[in-house]
Amino acid sequence: MSDVAVEQLTLELGEFALLDISLSLDAGEIGVILGPNGAGKSVLLETIAGFHRPAAGRVVISGREVTTKPPEQRHVGFILQNFGLFPHLTAAENISFGLHIRRRQRGSGEIAPLLARFRLEGVADRLPDTLSPGEKQRTALARSLITEPDVFLLDEPFAAIDTRTSDTLREELRQFIRDARIPALFVTHDHLDAVALADKIAVMWEGEIVQSGTPSEVFQRPKNRFVAEFLGVENILAGTIMARHAGGYSVYVGGQRLEVPPGNESLNAEDEVLLCLPADAVDVRQPGGAASLREFPGLIVAMASAGPLVRLTLDCGFPLTAHLLRRTVSERHLQPHQAVTVDIDPAAVHLIREP
Amino acid sequence: MNQHPTSIQQIIAPLLGVLIMAISPSAHAADSVKLTVFAAGTLAVPFRALDEAFQKKYSEVEVQPQFGGSVKMAKQITELHQDADILAVADYSVIPKYLFAGDGKPGLTTWYVGFARNAITFVYTDKSKYAQELTPQNWYQVLARPGVEIGRSDPDTDPSGYQTVQMLDLASRFYKDPQLSTKILANASPKNLRDTETALISALQIGQIDYLAIYRSDALQHHLKFLELPAEINLSDPAHAKFYEQGVAHTKNGDLSGKPIVYAITIPSVAHHADWARKYIAMLLGPEGQRILAANGFGAFTPAYAVNADSVPPDLHPLVKPWPGS
Amino acid sequence: MQTRSARSPARPHGALALSFVLGGILLAFILLPLLALTAGQSPTALAQVASSRDVLDAIGLSLAGAALATLCAAFFGVPLGYVLARTSFAGKTFVSAVVDVPLAVPHTVAGIALLFVFGRQGLIGAAADAVGLQFWGTLAGVVVAMLFVSVPYTVNSARLGFEAVDPRLEQVARTLGLGPWHALYRVTLPLAWRGIMTGLTLTFARAIAEFGAVVILVYYPMTAPVKIYELFIRFGLEEATGMALLLLAVSLALFLLLRWLAYGRGHTSGLGR
Numbered sequence: 001m002s003d004v005a006v007e008q009l010t011l012e013l014g015e016f017a018l019l020d021i022s023l024s025l026d027a028g029e030i031g032v033i034l035g036p037n038g039a040g041k042s043v044l045l046e047t048i049a050g051f052h053r054p055a056a057g058r059v060v061i062s063g064r065e066v067t068t069k070p071p072e073q074r075h076v077g078f079i080l081q082n083f084g085l086f087p088h089l090t091a092a093e094n095i096s097f098g099l100h101i102r103r104r105q106r107g108s109g110e111i112a113p114l115l116a117r118f119r120l121e122g123v124a125d126r127l128p129d130t131l132s133p134g135e136k137q138r139t140a141l142a143r144s145l146i147t148e149p150d151v152f153l154l155d156e157p158f159a160a161i162d163t164r165t166s167d168t169l170r171e172e173l174r175q176f177i178r179d180a181r182i183p184a185l186f187v188t189h190d191h192l193d194a195v196a197l198a199d200k201i202a203v204m205w206e207g208e209i210v211q212s213g214t215p216s217e218v219f220q221r222p223k224n225r226f227v228a229e230f231l232g233v234e235n236i237l238a239g240t241i242m243a244r245h246a247g248g249y250s251v252y253v254g255g256q257r258l259e260v261p262p263g264n265e266s267l268n269a270e271d272e273v274l275l276c277l278p279a280d281a282v283d284v285r286q287p288g289g290a291a292s293l294r295e296f297p298g299l300i301v302a303m304a305s306a307g308p309l310v311r312l313t314l315d316c317g318f319p320l321t322a323h324l325l326r327r328t329v330s331e332r333h334l335q336p337h338q339a340v341t342v343d344i345d346p347a348a349v350h351l352i353r354e355p
Numbered sequence: 356m357n358q359h360p361t362s363i364q365q366i367i368a369p370l371l372g373v374l375i376m377a378i379s380p381s382a383h384a385a386d387s388v389k390l391t392v393f394a395a396g397t398l399a400v401p402f403r404a405l406d407e408a409f410q411k412k413y414s415e416v417e418v419q420p421q422f423g424g425s426v427k428m429a430k431q432i433t434e435l436h437q438d439a440d441i442l443a444v445a446d447y448s449v450i451p452k453y454l455f456a457g458d459g460k461p462g463l464t465t466w467y468v469g470f471a472r473n474a475i476t477f478v479y480t481d482k483s484k485y486a487q488e489l490t491p492q493n494w495y496q497v498l499a500r501p502g503v504e505i506g507r508s509d510p511d512t513d514p515s516g517y518q519t520v521q522m523l524d525l526a527s528r529f530y531k532d533p534q535l536s537t538k539i540l541a542n543a544s545p546k547n548l549r550d551t552e553t554a555l556i557s558a559l560q561i562g563q564i565d566y567l568a569i570y571r572s573d574a575l576q577h578h579l580k581f582l583e584l585p586a587e588i589n590l591s592d593p594a595h596a597k598f599y600e601q602g603v604a605h606t607k608n609g610d611l612s613g614k615p616i617v618y619a620i621t622i623p624s625v626a627h628h629a630d631w632a633r634k635y636i637a638m639l640l641g642p643e644g645q646r647i648l649a650a651n652g653f654g655a656f657t658p659a660y661a662v663n664a665d666s667v668p669p670d671l672h673p674l675v676k677p678w679p680g681s
Numbered sequence: 682m683q684t685r686s687a688r689s690p691a692r693p694h695g696a697l698a699l700s701f702v703l704g705g706i707l708l709a710f711i712l713l714p715l716l717a718l719t720a721g722q723s724p725t726a727l728a729q730v731a732s733s734r735d736v737l738d739a740i741g742l743s744l745a746g747a748a749l750a751t752l753c754a755a756f757f758g759v760p761l762g763y764v765l766a767r768t769s770f771a772g773k774t775f776v777s778a779v780v781d782v783p784l785a786v787p788h789t790v791a792g793i794a795l796l797f798v799f800g801r802q803g804l805i806g807a808a809a810d811a812v813g814l815q816f817w818g819t820l821a822g823v824v825v826a827m828l829f830v831s832v833p834y835t836v837n838s839a840r841l842g843f844e845a846v847d848p849r850l851e852q853v854a855r856t857l858g859l860g861p862w863h864a865l866y867r868v869t870l871p872l873a874w875r876g877i878m879t880g881l882t883l884t885f886a887r888a889i890a891e892f893g894a895v896v897i898l899v900y901y902p903m904t905a906p907v908k909i910y911e912l913f914i915r916f917g918l919e920e921a922t923g924m925a926l927l928l929l930a931v932s933l934a935l936f937l938l939l940r941w942l943a944y945g946r947g948h949t950s951g952l953g954r
Contacts, residue, residue: 046852049852049855049856050855050856051852051855070855070860070861071852071855071856072855072856072857072858072859072860074856076856077856078852078853078856078857080849080853084847084849084850084853086850086853086854086868086872087872088871088872097854097857097867098857098858098859143857144856144857147856147857147858149856153856424914426914427913427914430913430914430917430918434917434918435918482802504801509900509911511911511915512911512914512915513914544818545818545900545901545902546817546818546819546899546900546901547817547818548900548901549896549900550896550900550907550910550911550914554896554897554900557793557796557897558796558800558817558897561793561796561797561800561802561803562800562801562802563796563800563801563802563817607915608915
């Protein structure tokens with residue numbers, strides 16, 4: 001059993017900084033730090049690993065404070081973009097790299113079970129350049145595991161890997177972390193990593209954690225425009241609260257009135273707000289039918305295929321993006337430049353007060 | 356990085372440019388006569404002055420001098436087959452040894468003219484050890500003191516190297532101190548040797564060595580303090596030629612006896628511009644050349660001495676007389 | 682051994698063909714003068730030169746001097762290359778330029794400059810003299826002259842070698858339990874090995890060939906280039922080229938050995954990343 005905690009970590013390092021960062025993970029938990037390039041994510045990992053001395057705050061790994069300890073005494077597993085294997089060593093040599101340090105002079109026989117567990121027997125003598133991404137990931141995990149780490153720190157391991165492969169690798173990684181009962185902190189700029197892996201998410205921007213919580217909390221209730229945009233919310237619309245009533249709010253958006261259920265923010269009439277609306281909460285059909293406050297007339301401006309979905313760009317007096325299943329689009333005979341009725345699911349709308 | 360390979364034109368254009376630049380100077384070459392003069396390094400300063408005077412007088416000629424050790428310059432003609440128009444050496448015996456016919460080899464010349472003389476001396480600076488006590492009378496005692504570092508050129512390869520040893524041998528006889536030469540040479544160990552003594556001038560000025568055996572001409576040209584040694588030992592005067600013969604240097608090339616330091620010049624048969632070479636030598640032997648030589652510390656002969664005077668080109672005859680004793 | 686070009690998508694064929702031709706011309710440019718040296722060289726004269734004590738001593742001195750200069754270059758130059766690769770500081774550009782300066786200084790000037798510092802009255806020379814170390818006419822003098830003109834190759838190549846190594850690999854090694862020195866030794870040095878060895882080979886080669894700077898400080902005992910020059914003056918072309926050939930043969934053998942050390946052993950295909 002192990003856990004990791006970072007308490008009020010503060011650091012300045014050239015153009016990067018960490019400001020009062022706190023987070024904690026239990027054994028087997030995956031925390032994802034999500035943020036754009038330059039947010040300080042890697043610096044945070046490097047500080048936890050022991051490469052930078054923080055100006056303030058503590059790093060506690062498995063109940064042991066390690067804030068001033070050098071990296072080699074922290075027992076962290078560090079996995080980099082493209083997995084950071086040593087290119088001059090074979091897979092087996094990579095795996096046994098840390099072995100000779102911790103426990104000198106044990107034969108290579110020791111890594112045989114590990115090679116088997118990670119399905120690497122066939123490639124043990126190959127150099128990293130010749131391994132598949134999956135083999136690289138397993139080699140890197142095995143290499144860390146052999147030193148019995150108390151926490152895994154992963155720095156965008158999938159950044160240079162194609163989407164289809166990284167889907168598989170994410171699943172393997174998640175399974176491994178769960179089974180190993182070791183906490184893992186995963187930094188990425190890709191919200192798909194967060195969706196697939198995270199037990200906890202923290203969004204980081206300019207050295208600060210802007211928002212943290214469970215994936216559903218963060219994805220459904222982004223705290224501000226930056227978080228919403230960064231998490232890939234397709235529709236972020238400016239609006240004004242017209243009235244507040246028992247059922248929630250009446251909001252004006254681009255000349256349309258929308259009824260939105262109450263959220264956790266307390267808003268008043270005349271407040272300027274942002275409406276966050278996922279594209280899959282927008283429905284589009286042929287015009288007509290009963291008019292209601294969640295329906296608008298609109299025009300299909302463009303249609304583009306996105307995997308199993310079709311992305312529709314709409315003009316409802318304000319721009320709107322909708323994701324519909326390909327099948328739905330063809331059943332409803334939806335065409336570009338066509339007038340349609342747009343239906344918004346009020347429960348999916350999240351309101352952010354504009355400062 | 357994903358740079359696209361540059362197009363062939365882009366590669367070749369600059370190459371062509373470089374080629375054109377490399378070729379173009381020789382395109383001008385046809386405009387003037389290139390007179391190639393190989394000369395001993397000691398002659399560099401007076402010959403450069405002479406070149407200027409010569410080019411001023413004959414604007415169609417461009418003198419291209421090359422300076423180096425006398426033997427090296429001779430061998431550049433005989434072994435590396437470089438076609439020089441003129442060869443001027445610091446030791447007149449170099450010309451018969453390397454350029455005259457013999458050993459079944461055809462000769463490259465049959466005559467030479469001795470046109471200047473020089474003397475061996477020691478240069479020093481204010482920083483040199485015991486420089487304050489040095490006089491023309493006690494020099495051989497001062498230079499023999501322990502701790503004095505004396506530079507000289509290599510007697511195995513350079514005339515001034517063996518001439519220095521010969522001069523010291525003569526000094527032993529002249530001052531009647533048989534150990535004189537040995538004691539002074541003990542302060543001139545191999546680490547103080549160079550292929551040519553002028554390479555040691557910087558070492559003298561930096562203070563690495565205290566005294567440097569060198570030609571009087573170089574001492575003057577480099578504005579260095581120097582000893583005025585007696586004519587009986589400094590190899591400057593053909594009148595003392597008999598005594599000089601007693602000064603012997605043991606070298607890897609055998610024992611060499613002293614001779615007056617007489618600079619000699621000739622026109623090798625490989626010369627492309629023998630006509631201009633004669634005009635050049637005429638200027639050297641004439642008043643203008645002799646004035647330049649004197650100004651640079653060389654002793655002049657008027658007229659100059661010629662070996663095989665009959666073979667000397669006729670237009671130079673008025674300027675030479677037969678070598679004494681030859 | 683797999684090479685990168687073998688795996689990369691097909692290059693335009695014309696470019697490769699042209700490169701072959703141009704490369705061949707360059708190779709001929711290097712080889713023809715060297716072959717010209719061997720032409721007309723009689724085996725007996727060569728054997729005579731090769732059996733001369735003086736000649737062998739001179740080659741031995743050059744090799745010893747170059748080896749010591751190369752060791753000094755490794756000891757001081759590789760760390761400087763590491764610093765230049767891994768840090769940024771005010772004046773780094775200036776430092777890099779200073780490192781290159783010996784390549785641009787005429788070698789005679791370099792020799793005189795060294796004499797100022799290492800001569801018996803120089804800053805270092807005087808201090809060294811007090812402990813019995815002299816640079817005038819000694820092996821130590823040969824070494825400093827060789828080092829001065831050849832150390833830029835080591836610094837620059839080592840720097841390029843280190844720059845090609847992802848510094849985060851060293852971090853990974855640290856998290857796997859290695860101390861900073863150990864991580865440098867087990868990860869960064871092996872990965873920068875080629876660059877370092879290339880630099881040391883160039884330094885060694887340049888050091889063997891050095892004439893101008895060496896001859897200011899040390900004429901006797903003679904290094905090989907000085908001896909070749911002396912042979913030419915004293916005897917002639919045949920003896921000089923004979924010795925030059927001997928030196929070339931010894932050097933070539935050494936370079937092949939060094940190349941083998943740099944590229945020929947262990948796993949190498951991963952080093953180029």
